[in-house]
Amino acid sequence: MALISPSRRLRRTPFSDGVEAAGVKAYTIYNRMLLPTMFESVEADYRHLKDHVQVWDVAVERQVELRGPDAGRLMQMLTPRDLRRMLPGQCYYVPIVDETGGMLNDPVAVKLAEDRWWISIADSDLLLWVKGIANGYRLDVLVDEPDISPLAVQGPKADDLMARVFGDRVRDIRFFRFDMFQFEGRDLAIARSGYSKQGGFEIYVDGTELGMPLWERLFATGEDLNVRAGCPNAIERIEGGLLSYGNDMTDDNTPHECGLGRFCDTQTAIGCIGRDALLRVAKEGPVQQIRPIEIAGAPTPSIDRAWPLMAGKTRVGQVTSAAWSPDFNTNVAIGMVRMTHWDPGTVLEVIAPDGARRATVCEAFWL
Numbered sequence: 001m002a003l004i005s006p007s008r009r010l011r012r013t014p015f016s017d018g019v020e021a022a023g024v025k026a027y028t029i030y031n032r033m034l035l036p037t038m039f040e041s042v043e044a045d046y047r048h049l050k051d052h053v054q055v056w057d058v059a060v061e062r063q064v065e066l067r068g069p070d071a072g073r074l075m076q077m078l079t080p081r082d083l084r085r086m087l088p089g090q091c092y093y094v095p096i097v098d099e100t101g102g103m104l105n106d107p108v109a110v111k112l113a114e115d116r117w118w119i120s121i122a123d124s125d126l127l128l129w130v131k132g133i134a135n136g137y138r139l140d141v142l143v144d145e146p147d148i149s150p151l152a153v154q155g156p157k158a159d160d161l162m163a164r165v166f167g168d169r170v171r172d173i174r175f176f177r178f179d180m181f182q183f184e185g186r187d188l189a190i191a192r193s194g195y196s197k198q199g200g201f202e203i204y205v206d207g208t209e210l211g212m213p214l215w216e217r218l219f220a221t222g223e224d225l226n227v228r229a230g231c232p233n234a235i236e237r238i239e240g241g242l243l244s245y246g247n248d249m250t251d252d253n254t255p256h257e258c259g260l261g262r263f264c265d266t267q268t269a270i271g272c273i274g275r276d277a278l279l280r281v282a283k284e285g286p287v288q289q290i291r292p293i294e295i296a297g298a299p300t301p302s303i304d305r306a307w308p309l310m311a312g313k314t315r316v317g318q319v320t321s322a323a324w325s326p327d328f329n330t331n332v333a334i335g336m337v338r339m340t341h342w343d344p345g346t347v348l349e350v351i352a353p354d355g356a357r358r359a360t361v362c363e364a365f366w367l
């Protein structure tokens with residue numbers, strides 16, 4: 001692949017200087033911003049993530065902030081997940097759907113206060129949808145993208161590193177909860193969450209100017225823990241079944257097709273956009289769904305378009321993410337498979353760019 005030409009449209013992050021100094025080797029573009037995808041190699045990064053602790057520049061997880069008396073009402077209009085029992089200090093993984101029930105994003109909602117929320121978005125222009133809804137319904141709420149940049153600390157030694165910087169109280173944060181901590185006299189929200197299954201935290205860095213000082217502090221403090229710069233790892237996230245919006249699902253898919261039906265309370269999420277459409281799909285059930293898939297043979301090339309899944313001459317689905325897993329000694333993959341062929345153990349054929357291979361529908365993701 002050729003290089004990416006820098007420009008003002010392609011935003012740097014508060015941590016980009018640190019990422020470059022750490023020797024980033026590849027980026028992708030996400031929310032018009034740079035997202036590192038590789039430091040040493042995807043396999044070496046994977047091993048290190050599972051054994052040690054990494055600091056990830058995930059500033060691309062932009063925040064859509066809702067502020068004002070109608071913030072809670074707007075948030076419930078955006079998602080079919082029932083938010084009535086959600087308290088300040090909690091984070092929820094929430095499907096966001098349009099009026100047809102199509103997925104627009106799969107963010108983490110962060111409830112700061114009754115009248116203040118962050119929507120920590122995946123790769124789509126959700127801000128425009130949210131502003132459109134707020135204005136169209138004449139809601140009393142301000143919607144914008146504040147200067148907040150998540151920095152993730154992931155891996156088995158994440159608790160130890162974070163406790164050194166923020167104190168032992170970080171150990172008490174429960175999964176998908178956050179609490180407030182100080183850094184250089186500023187208040188930062190820190191959640192136990194992140195786009196890996198290795199455990200860890202996300203620091204919502206409030207203000208670009210704090211970015212590099214915090215980055216440097218984490219590396220200086222964690223030297224003996226073998227802390228390194230990392231990034232969401234393709235192998236690890238497929239093993240863990242973490243979905244990637246734009247890759248594994250698009251606005252053509254319902255949450256039920258994505259296996260996100262457990263995050264939909266369509267009966268009780270009164271006022272949510274797309275509720276009628278989702279009540280229909282919930283009743284009838286999806287006719288295709290995301291499945292873990294094992295692909296035989298040598299390490300697959302990386303995916304830049306969907307690979308057809310075939311049962312004989314019939315297309316019964318597609319593979320949208322795949323990677324060689326050193327720990328499971330096979331290619332792990334995520335695909336969308338038609339109902340007639342989605343049972344675990346079903347053997348199909350995937351048409352990869354370098355030829356057809358055996359693809360087996362699995363019972364569950366790998367970790």
Ligand code: THG
Pocket residue numbers: 061092093106107108120121122123150176193194195196202241242243
């Ligand atoms: N953290 C934050 N923002 C994000 C992401 C994140 N925005 C973009 C992207 N990631 C959104 N997508 C996801 C996908 C999966 C998860 C979080 C965000 C996730 N899922 C867990 C799982 O599936 O095991 C837990 C879900 C649950 O039980 O609630 O963590 O990573 N800030």
